[in-house]
Amino acid sequence: MKERPRICDYGDSSYRQDFWEGRGRDYEDAVERRVLAKLLPPAGERLLEIGAGFGRITNEYRMFRQIVLLDYSLEQLQYARGRFGDEGYLYVAADAYQMPFRKGTFDAATMIRVIHHFEDLPTVLAQIEGVLSDKANFILEYANKRNLKAMLRHLLGLNAWNPYTLSPVEFVELNFNFHPEYIERQVRDCGFELRTTIPVSWLRLGLIKRALPTGLLVRLDAALQGTGWRLSPSVFLDLRLKKGSGTEVVAASSDPLTFLKCPLTGSQLRREGDALVTRSGLRWGIKQGVFDFRQPLN
Ligand SMILES: C[S@@+](CC[C@H](N)C(=O)[O-])C[C@H]1O[C@@H](n2cnc3c(N)ncnc32)[C@H](O)[C@@H]1O
Numbered sequence: 001m002k003e004r005p006r007i008c009d010y011g012d013s014s015y016r017q018d019f020w021e022g023r024g025r026d027y028e029d030a031v032e033r034r035v036l037a038k039l040l041p042p043a044g045e046r047l048l049e050i051g052a053g054f055g056r057i058t059n060e061y062r063m064f065r066q067i068v069l070l071d072y073s074l075e076q077l078q079y080a081r082g083r084f085g086d087e088g089y090l091y092v093a094a095d096a097y098q099m100p101f102r103k104g105t106f107d108a109a110t111m112i113r114v115i116h117h118f119e120d121l122p123t124v125l126a127q128i129e130g131v132l133s134d135k136a137n138f139i140l141e142y143a144n145k146r147n148l149k150a151m152l153r154h155l156l157g158l159n160a161w162n163p164y165t166l167s168p169v170e171f172v173e174l175n176f177n178f179h180p181e182y183i184e185r186q187v188r189d190c191g192f193e194l195r196t197t198i199p200v201s202w203l204r205l206g207l208i209k210r211a212l213p214t215g216l217l218v219r220l221d222a223a224l225q226g227t228g229w230r231l232s233p234s235v236f237l238d239l240r241l242k243k244g245s246g247t248e249v250v251a252a253s254s255d256p257l258t259f260l261k262c263p264l265t266g267s268q269l270r271r272e273g274d275a276l277v278t279r280s281g282l283r284w285g286i287k288q289g290v291f292d293f294r295q296p297l298n
Helices: 015-020 026-039 074-084 121-131 148-155 180-189 206-211 214-225
Strands: 044-050 064-071 089-093 106-111 132-143 169-172 175-177 192-200 234-241 270-272 275-277 283-287 290-292
Touching: 015 074, 026 132, 026 192, 026 214, 026 234, 044 121, 064 074, 074 089, 074 290, 106 121, 121 132, 121 180, 132 180, 180 192, 180 234, 192 214
Parallel strands: 044 064, 044 106, 064 089, 089 290, 106 132
Antiparallel strands: 132 234, 169 175, 192 234, 270 275, 275 283, 283 290
């Protein structure tokens, strides 16, 4: 039997405080938001944010009627819930390798700063394809192993890995960088059409970031994004499911029971107090407003 892929669980880590808040990453945050604003449609039904974490960029998705935040970390989602509340938002603690959604639930999905934690990309992409409706948008950000800094380090013999080889490099446990052609092949094999490529975060160097104001960095980055060259450390892809490769239409109701399913059996769920229950009696908890599909209660 195939072994289950390892999961990089952020749990109750201090990712928010240690990586973002006051940590000199306003430029990265701003360029990511700018690219999202460019790629997102003006309106939509239901968006899935995969690996939403504490909801750093969730407020960019306001044009959707319903936003579903999925993450393995219950604690990060509980923090996000404290920020956004329940009106128009749903919080789902689950493994992206085994999603608890019915076919065609979403007309859009995003996955930003998450793919680098996946050792089994085809399985995750197949899951995403399965929960999207026909012609859905999927915005995917990945960490690019063939970036200018890595190429220079390779030239100087300072890199332990080769930025030009297609295979992903695991530079720290469960942290992978990907070659652009590897990613593009994977998404095409999974039924996605690549519409736009936007390379970002060109100026992600402490020295440059300290020397220039954020607004200027963002404008310079925007100019470099226009080249389309996949040589920056981070790349955004605007993907669309090809006609006929997804299924069904998005259910109009925002009632989660119309689109959630048991991730183990695929069966329907009904609510019983603070649990969702399958016909065979498998129970999933709801913890402080977060639907928890990581382990059944029984
Ligand atoms: C670097 S954080 C990114 C959070 C957010 N997207 C952002 O840009 O701020 C990566 C997130 O992916 C989540 N994650 C990693 N592996 C996962 C998996 N197998 N299923 C669901 N979430 C996962 C982690 O729990 C973490 O919150």
